Amino acid sequence: MLITQFQAHHLLTRNEVIGVPTETVYGLAGNAFSETAVAKIFEAKNRPTFDPLIVHVASHEMLSEVVSHVPEEYLELMQHFWPGPLTLLFQKSTEIPDLVTSGLPKVAVRWPAHPEFQALLQSLPFPLAAPSANPFGYISPTSAQHVMDQLGDKIGGVLEGGECEVGVESTIVDVENGEFKVLRLGGIAVEDIERVIGKKVAVQTSSSQPAAPGMLDQHYAPKTKLWWGDIQEGLKLFEGKKIAVLSFMASEGDYFNQPLSARGSLTEAAAHLFKYMRQLDGQGWEVIIAEPLPNIGLGRAINDRLLRASIK
Numbered sequence: 001m002l003i004t005q006f007q008a009h010h011l012l013t014r015n016e017v018i019g020v021p022t023e024t025v026y027g028l029a030g031n032a033f034s035e036t037a038v039a040k041i042f043e044a045k046n047r048p049t050f051d052p053l054i055v056h057v058a059s060h061e062m063l064s065e066v067v068s069h070v071p072e073e074y075l076e077l078m079q080h081f082w083p084g085p086l087t088l089l090f091q092k093s094t095e096i097p098d099l100v101t102s103g104l105p106k107v108a109v110r111w112p113a114h115p116e117f118q119a120l121l122q123s124l125p126f127p128l129a130a131p132s133a134n135p136f137g138y139i140s141p142t143s144a145q146h147v148m149d150q151l152g153d154k155i156g157g158v159l160e161g162g163e164c165e166v167g168v169e170s171t172i173v174d175v176e177n178g179e180f181k182v183l184r185l186g187g188i189a190v191e192d193i194e195r196v197i198g199k200k201v202a203v204q205t206s207s208s209q210p211a212a213p214g215m216l217d218q219h220y221a222p223k224t225k226l227w228w229g230d231i232q233e234g235l236k237l238f239e240g241k242k243i244a245v246l247s248f249m250a251s252e253g254d255y256f257n258q259p260l261s262a263r264g265s266l267t268e269a270a271a272h273l274f275k276y277m278r279q280l281d282g283q284g285w286e287v288i289i290a291e292p293l294p295n296i297g298l299g300r301a302i303n304d305r306l307l308r309a310s311i312k
Contacts (some may be wrong), residue, residue, distance in 0.1 A: 002144060003157035005116070009123050011156040017041050019133045019147035020120065021161020022056075022112045024085045024169050024187050025140040025274065026147050027130030028155065029056070032066070035097045038129055042099075044154040047136040052102040053129040054087050054170070054213050055109050058121035066109055066127055068093050073175045073197075080196045083113035085166050085187025087213075089174040100129050108213055110170055116161040131213060132169065133158075139222055139281065139309075140274050142167055167271035168301050172213065173201070184213065185301040187270070192297075220274070221309040222281035226288045228303075228310040234289035241286040246276060248293045256285075266298040273302055277309070 003011070003018065011018050015037040017030040028044060030037030032055045042049055057063045063070070067090035070078075074088055092100075092107035101107050112118065121128060132140040133147040133155075141147045142164040152158075171186035173193065180201040182190055194201055227234050231245055235255065243255055248269060250259045258276050260269035280288050290306045293299040 001148070001152070001157050002160050005120060005123070005159065007157060008120055008159045012037075012120075012124060012128070015040070016156040017044055018156045019141075019144065019151065019158035020128070020130060021114050021116050021144070021159060021164065022130075023114045023164060024112075024166045025142055025164055026133045026144065026158070026161075027056070027117075027128075028133035028147075028151065029128040029130035032056075032100060032127045032129040033095055033097070034126075035099055038097060038099045041129060041131065044151055045131065045134070045136045047131065049099065050102050051136075052104060052108060052213055053100050053131050055096065055100065055107055056117070056121060056128045056130050057109060057111055058083075058118050062121070062127050063109065063111075065095055066093055066107060067091060071175055073178060073180070076196050077173065077193065078111075081188055081193075082111040083118065084111070085113070085170040086110065086193075087170040087172040087184075087186075089172070089183070106174070108172060114161055116159060120159065137221055139220055139278050140169065142271075142274050146278065163271075163275070165271060167273055167275070168298070168305060169213075171301070185304045187298070187301070189297040190300060220277075220305045222277050222288065224281045224285055224288050226277075226290055226306070226310045228290045228292065228306045231289055231291050234287075238287045238289070242284065243287050243289060244280045244283065244285040246280060246288055246290040248291055260293075260302075266293065266296075266302070269293060270298045270302055273305060 017040045020029045087110040089106045144158045144160045147158045166187040169186045171188040172184035182203045245257045249264045
């Protein structure tokens, strides 16, 4: 059910978990300082406990309770991209349960930009751990209805916040010995990060033992088989099947086509990605053929999600 800010505050202070809106995707939130609440997040999502969670803050004071210190190298990134879809890895404070970080010494932290989520965080005496509000491995939710459809009977409710503007998860960045590394491609383009820090960053985005959320090889997958590659090659490969095409822009052909952005906007494509994947997944197709996008800017994050969704 949909809940109000007051109800959300009440439930969270009682160690319940709820769906919350962010500018990236909807999250499943609980008290980050409470092992009880964090355990409920893993249980509701059926998420393996070796996959760490992101902790959300809405003030520098709250951040200081979550991390042991703030590396100087992060200051420019924080100034440019917080609040927003950027997650940074810090050495965790003793207040953060090991369950949040899967026993790792670093905690992933984000300051979200969504006004409803910010207002909720600012009303609470604790930060919120909040992975995406979907069953583990499935398509991330970009509306309150998506959350209710998938987890409605397992959580306390969902705080309505409209459709997510960014549509893909946050970019995750780590720094070690002055060297930056992107651990998950997302809502902030690598090129924009490089412009701010004035240097190239390495990209390491998958692992069977993740150091940050969203690094598992298989993730974001629909129930329908999704094949990622050239449209014409896919049509030949799956000839005789009921096929839907998820393309970047509108294209002509004797097949059902769902363009992510008719005008060729990577920003619009990112905002539509999970929504359209979810729609196609519920329409009875046997195969979804997903077209690679230009591998620049947000296109890199979209391609990352489609690649992971296609691994079987």
